[in-house]
Amino acid sequence: MSEGNDRSRAGQPAPSRTDAVVVGSGPNGLAAAIALAQAGRSVTLLEGEATIGGGCRSAELTLPGYVHDPCSTVQALALASPFLRTLPLARHGLELVHPAAPLAHPLDDGSAVMLERSVESTARGLGPDEGAYRRLFAPLVGRADDLFEGLLAPARAPRHPLILGRFALSAVRSAAALAQSRFTGARARALLTGCAAHSMLSLRVPVSAAFGLVLALTAHAVGWPVARGGSQRLADSLASYLRELGGHIETGRRIESIDELPTGSRPLVLDVTPRGLLGLAGDRLPRPYRRGLERYRYGPGIFKLDWALDGPIPWSAPEAAGAGTVHLGGSFEEVVASEEAVARGEHPERPFVLLVQATVADPSRAPEGKHTGWAYCHVPNGSTRDMTGAIEAQVERFAPGFGDRIIGRHAMDCTEVELHNPNYVGGDINGGLQSVSQLFTRPVARPVPYSTPLDGVYLCSSSTPPGGGVHGMGGFWAAQAALRAQR
Numbered sequence: 001m002s003e004g005n006d007r008s009r010a011g012q013p014a015p016s017r018t019d020a021v022v023v024g025s026g027p028n029g030l031a032a033a034i035a036l037a038q039a040g041r042s043v044t045l046l047e048g049e050a051t052i053g054g055g056c057r058s059a060e061l062t063l064p065g066y067v068h069d070p071c072s073t074v075q076a077l078a079l080a081s082p083f084l085r086t087l088p089l090a091r092h093g094l095e096l097v098h099p100a101a102p103l104a105h106p107l108d109d110g111s112a113v114m115l116e117r118s119v120e121s122t123a124r125g126l127g128p129d130e131g132a133y134r135r136l137f138a139p140l141v142g143r144a145d146d147l148f149e150g151l152l153a154p155a156r157a158p159r160h161p162l163i164l165g166r167f168a169l170s171a172v173r174s175a176a177a178l179a180q181s182r183f184t185g186a187r188a189r190a191l192l193t194g195c196a197a198h199s200m201l202s203l204r205v206p207v208s209a210a211f212g213l214v215l216a217l218t219a220h221a222v223g224w225p226v227a228r229g230g231s232q233r234l235a236d237s238l239a240s241y242l243r244e245l246g247g248h249i250e251t252g253r254r255i256e257s258i259d260e261l262p263t264g265s266r267p268l269v270l271d272v273t274p275r276g277l278l279g280l281a282g283d284r285l286p287r288p289y290r291r292g293l294e295r296y297r298y299g300p301g302i303f304k305l306d307w308a309l310d311g312p313i314p315w316s317a318p319e320a321a322g323a324g325t326v327h328l329g330g331s332f333e334e335v336v337a338s339e340e341a342v343a344r345g346e347h348p349e350r351p352f353v354l355l356v357q358a359t360v361a362d363p364s365r366a367p368e369g370k371h372t373g374w375a376y377c378h379v380p381n382g383s384t385r386d387m388t389g390a391i392e393a394q395v396e397r398f399a400p401g402f403g404d405r406i407i408g409r410h411a412m413d414c415t416e417v418e419l420h421n422p423n424y425v426g427g428d429i430n431g432g433l434q435s436v437s438q439l440f441t442r443p444v445a446r447p448v449p450y451s452t453p454l455d456g457v458y459l460c461s462s463s464t465p466p467g468g469g470v471h472g473m474g475g476f477w478a479a480q481a482a483l484r485a486q487r
């Protein structure tokens with residue numbers, strides 16, 4: 001990957017002529033740097049790894065010519081993001097490409113429930129729940145932009161209270177309760193709980209429904225695209241725009257202590273988790289705040305697989321062939337049981353698997369006629385158990401013959417996920433448990449959650465509201481807090 005005219009200078013001091021320093025180049029770090037540069041600040045962005053992007057990188061993990069996304073691959077939240085979508089990223093090389101349908105959820109009867117762009121066509125596939133699905137989603141989709149604005153933000157007085165209130169009535173419930181009370185059929189129940197399982201919560205706890213609603217809402221309102229050429233292109237386009245604004249990026253600059261950074265540079269915006277902040281500045285933090293960071297809870301981890309495939313995945317349900325994402329967990333009951341097992345600290349025998357076949361939308365990621373596969377399942381935090389067999393058995397269950405298509409494989413357990421990116425503590429890809437108590441107040445309950453007790457030092461990672469995902473809104477809001485304080 002080209003870093004343009006950026007410098008990679010491990011061990012050298014940061015330049016002193018800079019207003020703002022951002023540590024970490026994940027989507028939130030990049031968004032914070034851009035928002036600060038747009039406000040006229042001179043910005044230096046320091047990244048510990050050799051390449052920028054954090055959870056938005058790509059690499060040839062299996063065989064030459066096969067581009068894989070080790071972390072994020074579906075960029076729906078980038079399209080929903082009230083900040084990222086204002087940026088001229090297409091001019092900086094980003095092309096988001098859509099599969100024929102966002103999602104398929106295969107069932108054991110050989111069919112697949114399809115989440116289509118249109119609410120109407122999705123509802124038509126849900127048998128007895130056609131009307132119920134339309135009634136639940138049509139009003140929300142009609143006000144999707146207002147909802148994204150309200151939800152991808154810290155807790156604050158809502159600008160659109162009526163539609164947020166309508167959303168909240170369903171969202172505060174558990175996904176299992178919402179699915180059982182709104183739907184009578186197996187298809188709609190499986191679809192909703194599969195989407196909610198992205199929360200990495202037990203689907204029987206409050207607010208787990210919110211994740212299912214938001215995911216389906218993004219599918220209808222903006223689609224579930226992938227970045228042509230890999231997610232790295234999204235990070236590269238953000239970096240390119242940052243440079244155009246005068247920003248400066250250095251890779252290979254792992255910061256061990258904030259004392260390494262120029263004292264005059266403010267704000268200092270950190271794309272790190274509470275554990276990262278404790279490492280960078282723990283001894284300087286007042287005790288109550290430090291205690292808050294120490295008490296912060298991380299969620300379950302993931303086991304990740306990437307495959308090089310010598311043909312498309314042979315789904316039993318032909319309609320699944322055109323879906324970008326495929327949820328493999330079978331029935332509502334089975335998905336709920338799998339996520340409950342993980343929440344109890346166990347490894348499910350038949351895990352719920354999130355699979356993306358990016359090459360159905362972006363053939364450029366593999367040689368002609370070949371494909372890539374991306375999948376993970378949830379496991380207890382810190383797990384080192386090899387889940388390859390369990391994940392591949394779930395794919396084989398709905399696509400007999402899948403195993404014969406595998407020509408290359410790359411696996412990461414929780415330890416390796418964290419090695420890839422220190423923000424994924426114990427393999428938690430959301431920067432902390434997304435429970436009711438941590439969703440809007442993360443990492444420590446404060447009027448401005450991005451601020452820290454240290455003057456001019458802010459947090460912007462997914463350990464701040466609105467949590468995990470490639471939306472850059474933690475970065476945007478942290479930058480706004482910093483700019484407000486400097487006025």
Ligand SMILES: Cc1cc2nc3c(=O)[nH]c(=O)nc-3n(C[C@H](O)[C@H](O)[C@H](O)COP(=O)(O)OP(=O)(O)OC[C@H]3O[C@@H](n4cnc5c(N)ncnc54)[C@H](O)[C@@H]3O)c2cc1C
Nearest residue numbers: 024026027028048054055071072073074255461462469470
């Ligand atoms: C397997 C997997 C699949 C995912 N799938 C999706 C998906 O499909 N869609 C989606 O929206 N989200 C997905 N996510 C989540 C998404 O990637 C993250 O929520 C997002 O990247 C968080 O952005 P961030 O900027 O907060 O931090 P990160 O992207 O984690 O970036 C943090 C950066 O800071 C750097 N850093 C940390 N500490 C230091 C230090 N001390 N000095 C210098 N640099 C430092 C790190 O090296 C890293 O580059 C996935 C994540 C994983 C792991």
